[in-house]
Amino acid sequence: MYDVMAVGNALVDHEYLLNDQQLTQTSLAKGSMTLASLEEQTQLLAEFEAQRLQPSKQTGGGSAANAMFAFASLGGKSFYGCRVGDDKAGEFYLADLNQAGVATTSEKSVSAGGVTGSCVVAITPDGERTMQTYLGTSSDINADNLDFDALTQSSWLYFEGYLAMSESLRPALQQLRQQAKDNDIKIAVSFADPAVVNFAKEGLLEVLGDGVNTIFCNAEEAMLFTETSSITEAAQALTQYCQLAVVTNSAEDTVICEKDVNAATTLTQVPTPKVDKVIDTNGAGDNYSGAFLYALSQGHSLTECGKLAGTVASQVVQQFGPRLTVEQYQAIAEQVLSA
Template sequence: MYDVVAIGNALVDTEFTLSDAALAATNLVRGNMTLADADAQAALFATLSKQGITPAKQAGGGSAANSMFAFASLGGSAFYNCRVGGDDMGDFYLADLANAGVATDADFAVSVDGITGSCAVLVSPDGERTMQTHLGTSSQISAENVKFDTLAQAKWLYLEGYLAMSPSVMPALAELHKQARQAGAKIAVSFADPAVVKFAKDGLLAMLERGVDAVFCNFEEANLFAEADGAADPVNALLKYSELVVITNSDKPTTIACRGERGIESHQVASQPVAQVIDTNGAGDNYAGAFLYGLSQGLDLVSCGNLAARVAAAVVAQFGPRLDPACYQTIKNHA
């Protein structure tokens, strides 16, 4: 039995620190994710190398995987559906998840002839992350990579917004939604990146219009979503689709809104102070994973937000999208 079953793109992150001028020279959209083919990804790595910009860190990534890493490290039981290649990076990726207690099944996840996806994470001096992603074999994730029986007795199904950009996975998402409802599991969707709302709104709506119980997004994503729908208030725009909406806003308070029998319950939960922001990569993913862990343990919404804020603050204070598993326990035990 798993507390949460998730599905997302499997990517190995390679992080670089660079100047604003060097970032501008890449022509990538600051703070957003851009999809690239293998040639474009190789060209970016070559360009950075020629400028003497070397990797600061390599780690397992992917939005939902980061969330599950946090969830499991805090003490929850998580299963992750994904697609990796039969290569060294694929082995590294699955082993990294196992190290945090996130369950996977190589019989479903490994595409023997595939190439594991990669993400170049460019970190500006202010800690903002800009990404270029080559999905590799993850772009072909489909029902054959999903272990549906893990939903039996699961509390939550967690869907990553980036999957809205992968047409091959849409039938599997529909089936996951159906089986989650049959199993009595709640469903959460993370928007993951402004680019998802900008360029894959139809796919995102396909996830939401079936009905979900929680949406995680940031302030920019929420506003992009609301503007596209012609709505002035992003909270109400999102509450049309979800019982619970969690909107993070960098170092500003997080908005938590929930539909209930007595109307809309709303809270503003403060962020945690950070002496220096090093790297925002994975902050939102970890926030969602920690918040979902709190929900799975029966915590009230404000307590979930406070735990998530503490985890996210620790993530942005270091390089990489994940903490050491023991760090999550330390944060939880020193509330």
């Protein structure tokens, strides 16, 4: 049995430390994610090499995978459906998740002859992350890569917003949604990036379908999606598509809007822990979603969920890389949930 089954793009992250001038010399939009071909990814890496820039860290990545890494490290049982190549990067990627306790299936996830996707993450001195993603074989993820039996054994189904950009997965997403509905499995969706809302809103609406239980997003994504001008308006507007909208706002309070059976909404604000210095925001939102969903799946109050998620995310932004150690996650859970 699993607490949650997640589906997402499998990407190995290559993090680089850049100043703002170096970033402007690329074609990347600061703070956002850009999809690239293998040729474009190779060209960007060659430009970095020419500038003698070396990656500071290589880690398993991908939005939903980061969330599930946090979920499992906190003590939850998670399963991750994805597609990697039969290369060293793919082997590293699945082993990295398995070591943290995230279940996968190499029989379905590994594509013979495929190239594992990669994400170049540029971190500027303000801690902002800017990404260029080559999806590789992950762009061809389809029903054959997914374990529908694992879903039947799960209480939650989790989608990352980037899947809205995947044409090949759309039929499988509908199949997953229907199976979840037939088995009373709750669905959570993370918008993942403003680029998803800007360039794939129609696909995102398909992912949401006739409604989900929970939406995770940040204030920018929420306001873009709902075409509102404040975080509270946006959170309330999101309940047209879900029962629970969780909207983060960088260092400001997270706004949680819950809709009851009579369609009445209740707003809860949870303070975000203050940090001395933001080093790297890569993976912060993913970790927030994974930690919140873990606490929610274990029956904690919305305030407790927000406190755990906020504490995890605040620790993530104070170090390089999108994930903490298992020991760090567990120490935070003990500190927050046993208080």
